[in-house]
Amino acid sequence: xxxxxxxxxxxxxxxxxxxxxxxxxxxxxxxxxxxxxxxxxxxxxxxxxxxxxxxxxxxxxxxxxxxxxxxxxxxxxxxxxxxxxxxxxxxxxxxxxxxxxxxxxxxxxxxxxxxxxxxxxxxxxxxxxxxxxxxxxxxxxxxxxxxxxxxxxxxxxxxxxxxxxxxxxxxxxxxxxxxxxxxxxxxxxxxxxxxxxxxxxxxxxxxxxxxxxxxxxxxxxxxxxxxxxxxxxxxxxxxxxxxxxxxxxxxxxxxxxxxxxxxxxxxxxxxxxxxxxxxxxxxxxxxxxxxxxxxxxxxxxxxxxxxxxxxxxxxxxxxxxxxxxxxxxxxxxxxxxxxxxxxxxxxxxxxxxxxxxxxxxxxxxxxxxxxxxxxxxxxxxxxxxxxxxxxxxxxxxxxxxxxxxxxxxxxxxxxxxxxxxxxxxxxxxxxxxx
Numbered sequence: 001x002x003x004x005x006x007x008x009x010x011x012x013x014x015x016x017x018x019x020x021x022x023x024x025x026x027x028x029x030x031x032x033x034x035x036x037x038x039x040x041x042x043x044x045x046x047x048x049x050x051x052x053x054x055x056x057x058x059x060x061x062x063x064x065x066x067x068x069x070x071x072x073x074x075x076x077x078x079x080x081x082x083x084x085x086x087x088x089x090x091x092x093x094x095x096x097x098x099x100x101x102x103x104x105x106x107x108x109x110x111x112x113x114x115x116x117x118x119x120x121x122x123x124x125x126x127x128x129x130x131x132x133x134x135x136x137x138x139x140x141x142x143x144x145x146x147x148x149x150x151x152x153x154x155x156x157x158x159x160x161x162x163x164x165x166x167x168x169x170x171x172x173x174x175x176x177x178x179x180x181x182x183x184x185x186x187x188x189x190x191x192x193x194x195x196x197x198x199x200x201x202x203x204x205x206x207x208x209x210x211x212x213x214x215x216x217x218x219x220x221x222x223x224x225x226x227x228x229x230x231x232x233x234x235x236x237x238x239x240x241x242x243x244x245x246x247x248x249x250x251x252x253x254x255x256x257x258x259x260x261x262x263x264x265x266x267x268x269x270x271x272x273x274x275x276x277x278x279x280x281x282x283x284x285x286x287x288x289x290x291x292x293x294x295x296x297x298x299x300x301x302x303x304x305x306x307x308x309x310x311x312x313x314x315x316x317x318x319x320x321x322x323x324x325x326x327x328x329x330x331x332x333x334x335x336x337x338x339x340x341x342x343x344x345x346x347x348x349x350x351x352x353x354x355x356x357x358x359x360x361x362x363x364x365x366x367x368x369x370x371x372x373x374x375x376x377x378x379x380x381x382x383x384x385x386x387x388x389x390x391x392x393x394x395x396x397x398x399x400x401x402x403x404x405x406x407x408x409x410x411x412x413x414x415x416x417x418x419x420x421x422x423x424x425x426x427x428x429x430x431x432x433x434x
Contacts, residue, residue: 011405011426013398013412015389017371021256021418024288027244027263028054028409029078029237033199035102036176037206037235038062041082042069042109043180044210046232050080053237054409057402061100065092069106084232094120094151100406104132104173108180111144111155113230118154134174138165142178142185162187162226170195170220170307176203182224183212189224196220197308198267202238209233239263243408245271245315246383248291249322250415252280253391258418259290270311274319277301278326295391300328300365305336317343317384324352325391326365334359343381346374350388350396371396379407386411390420 029052039062041048053059053075063073063080070087073080090110097103097120110117121132136153140146144157162185167174175195180203182189194200196218204217210233213225244260245268251258252275265272265284272282272289278301280293300323305313313336323330324347334340341356348354349372353364371394376382382404389396398404401424404411412422 014423015396016421017392021251021254023418024259025247025414026261027239030240031407033202034237036203039105044230045085047083048232049234051236053080057406065096090116092119108177112181112184116156134171135177138178160185162189164190166192185226191222194222206235241267242314249318250387257292261288295325298326300326300330302331304333317381321388323363330363332361342377373397376400376403379403
């Protein structure tokens with residue numbers, strides 16, 4: 001049994017296993033959309049309004065970035081107003097950017113509107129060398145002059161011009177940054193091999209409401225005809241598919257019945273297919289997904305992460321917990337982030353049988369898990385370890401849970417509402433994710 005009073009720095013979660021989860025959870029707005037919409041608000045002077053914004057640490061960090069630049073931001077009950085009228089600074093400092101990689105997304109909007117951006121090299125979860133080369137090559141091709149010095153990247157451009165660009169990899173961040181830069185570039189920009197994630201479609205909808213002329217959102221070829229000016233707009237953030245998947249797996253591993261509301265099933269097609277292959281019963285409705293199942297009947301299945309519409313890398317860790325319970329041997333292949341298996345040692349501490357070889361993890365399932373003290377190495381791994389704690393015998397103490405706070409709104413509260421025994425020790429912190 002974990003002693004929840006044991007001294008340790010920072011907030012912790014103590015999860016007691018053995019409870020069957022049941023009920024409905026309403027997913028928050030998508031973290032990976034809200035951050036980019038906030039950045040996009042910089043494109044036009046005036047006040048934009050965003051609804052269904054999750055109150056998570058990454059959003060608060062992006063709020064600090066916008067305020068540092070001169071924006072006036074109000075955030076109450078999921079609605080955020082961003083007044084960019086007085087924005088004049090083009091510099092995002094290291095102290096803020098180090099906390100969150102998405103800060104780099106302000107580069108495209110700042111160059112488009114002001115002709116200049118200076119941003120510290122980004123931080124974020126330690127998932128491998130996610131370089132920003134594609135972002136910078138694209139901005140350079142559009143007429144930007146790119147310089148780097150003392151840990152900063154600076155892009156200046158008197159006038160951005162349209163470009164036809166084939167992205168060497170369908171990078172979500174690069175696609176978003178180049179889209180935001182292209183909306184006021186001279187001519188028609190074509191991005192081939194663009195990322196297709198639902199969050200990019202959401203960004204394009206917001207940009208169009210701001211006055212952008214965009215075709216092909218959600219496809220691998222996106223065309224942007226530059227306009228002379230953008231205007232503020234109002235938009236509702238789409239539901240978070242990764243949060244939905246996280247809670248659906250939590251229900252499945254406990255043998256419960258959990259419904260995730262506020263999400264379209266089609267954005268999780270392959271993920272839901274894999275759940276069915278494991279033996280989880282999946283019921284789809286227009287705006288919700290319900291799962292149920294018996295962990296004793298689950299069987300092994302192979303999973304390989306890929307850019308959308310492939311299996312989401314952000315659900316790989318959670319899926320590995322489910323496969324640790326399934327009978328047989330599963331192969332998990334990580335094709336997106338180099339260091340995404342960093343949590344495996346922690347899962348092994350709970351009793352999982354996993355062997356890592358390069359970007360492959362061989363999971364021998366059917367093992368019983370037992371509680372232990374574990375460290376959360378990153379956002380999604382933290383959620384996965386909490387899920388493992390739900391089925392582990394005894395109590396599991398999660399440390400470094402500020403990672404979870406970066407991307408999940410009221411995480412333990414939502415778990416408790418489903419019947420989980422979860423307690424937070426200490427207050428939520430703003431910690432950085434390195």
